Amino acid sequence: MIRTIAIGDIHGCSIALESLINAIDPQPKDTIIPLGDYVDRGIDSKGVLDQLIKLGDRCHLVPILGNHDQMMLHAKNGRSDFQFWLNCGGDAALDSYGSSSQLDLIPSSHFRFLKSCHSYFETETHIFLHANYKPDVPLEKQDDKTIRWLSLRDYVPRTRHCSGKTVVAGHTPQPEILDLGFLICLDTGVCDGGWLTALDVESGKVWQVNEAGEIRK
Numbered sequence: 001m002i003r004t005i006a007i008g009d010i011h012g013c014s015i016a017l018e019s020l021i022n023a024i025d026p027q028p029k030d031t032i033i034p035l036g037d038y039v040d041r042g043i044d045s046k047g048v049l050d051q052l053i054k055l056g057d058r059c060h061l062v063p064i065l066g067n068h069d070q071m072m073l074h075a076k077n078g079r080s081d082f083q084f085w086l087n088c089g090g091d092a093a094l095d096s097y098g099s100s101s102q103l104d105l106i107p108s109s110h111f112r113f114l115k116s117c118h119s120y121f122e123t124e125t126h127i128f129l130h131a132n133y134k135p136d137v138p139l140e141k142q143d144d145k146t147i148r149w150l151s152l153r154d155y156v157p158r159t160r161h162c163s164g165k166t167v168v169a170g171h172t173p174q175p176e177i178l179d180l181g182f183l184i185c186l187d188t189g190v191c192d193g194g195w196l197t198a199l200d201v202e203s204g205k206v207w208q209v210n211e212a213g214e215i216r217k
Contacts, residue, residue, distance in 0.1 A: 001203075003027075006128055007034045008186030008197040009066065009170040012042025012092060016196040017051050019213035024198055026059040033121055035170035035186060036066025036130035036148075038114075040089030042191040042211070046096040049110045065117035066130045066171065067148045073114050076103060119147060126201050127161060131171035133183075135159045157183060168201060177206065 005024060010017050026032055034052060039045035055061050071085040072093060082103070086094075097105040120129040120139060127133070132150035133142055135157050152172035160182035161167055167182065173189035177197060188208065190196035195208040195216060208216035 003030045003200050004123060004126070004202060005030060005032045005198050005200050006168045006186055007032065008188060009035065009037040009173075009190070010042075010048050010196060011037055011068070011089075011191040012039055012045040012048055012096065013190045013196060013211050014042070014044035014047030014051060015213040016190050016209045016211050017048055019209045019215065020196050020198055020207055021051065021055060023207045023209065023215055026055065028059060030059040031062060031123075032059050033062045033064060033128045033168075035128060035168070036064040036117070037068045037170060037187075038063075038066065039072050039093040040068040040085075041092055043092060044096045045093035046106075046110070049113060053109065053113050062121045062128070063113070063117045064121065064128060064130050065114065065119060065148065069114050069117060070148060073111065076111075119144075122163075122165065123201075125165055127163065127165045127167045129167065129169055131169055133157060133161055133167055133169075136162055139163060152178070152185060156180075166201075168199070 038048045052063060071088055074081040075085040091100050094100050099105050120127060127139060129147045131148050132146050132155060134146055168184045170187035172185055173187050174185050178185035186197045186199055188195040188197045190211055195210055198207040
C-alpha cells in the first residue's frame with residue numbers, strides 16, 4: 001500500500017528522527033512530508049538535516065519549510081538576521097556544527113535542502129503546511145506569516161479550508177495530537193519532553209517517539 005505520512009516538528013532531535021524513520025520503514029512509493037522546523041532547540045540539527053537528505057533517496061520526500069528553517073536561511077543575510085536566529089534557538093543548531101558563531105561550518109548541501117523546501121503541499125484530500133491557514137483564502141494566496149508563523153495559540157480556524165481539504169500542520173506544541181476534524185496539528189513537543197509524531201493520513205496510523213528514541217506503546 002502506498003502511504004502518505006506527515007511528520008511533526010523535529011527541532012534538532014536526531015535520535016528521535018532516526019527511531020521514527022526505522023519504525024515507519026519508508027518504501028520507495030511512500031510520500032513522506034516533514035512539516036518543518038527541522039533545526040534549533042534540540043542538540044543535533046546537523047544530524048536531522050543529514051537524515052532528511054538521505055531519506056529523500058528512499059521515498060518521495062516533500063519537506064515543508066518551517067519558520068525556524070527560514071530563520072536559518074535568512075541568517076546569511078546579515079548580522080541582524082543572524083542574531084535574530086540565535087535568539088530563537090539558532091545557537092543550539094550552530095553548536096551541532098561545532099561552533100556557536102560560524103555559519104561557514106554549515107555544509108552548502110544543508111542550505112540547498114532548506115531552499116528546496118516547500119511552503120505547502122496538496123493531495124486530493126489534504127493540505128500540508130507548517131503553521132496555520134485562513135479558511136477563506138485560497139492556498140496560493142495565503143501569506144507567509146500565516147502559513148509559517150501564526151500560532152494556534154493566537155488564532156484557531158473555526159472552519160475547514162475553502163478547498164474542502166483537511167489541513168495537517170505543526171508549529172504549535174500540543175500535549176497530544178490536536179484533531180479538529182478539519183485541522184490536525186502534529187507538533188507534540190519532542191524537544192520539550194513530548195513526542196515526535198508521524199501520521200499516515202489515509203489509514204490513521206500514528207507513530208510516536210521520544211527524544212531518547214523510545215517508541216510510544
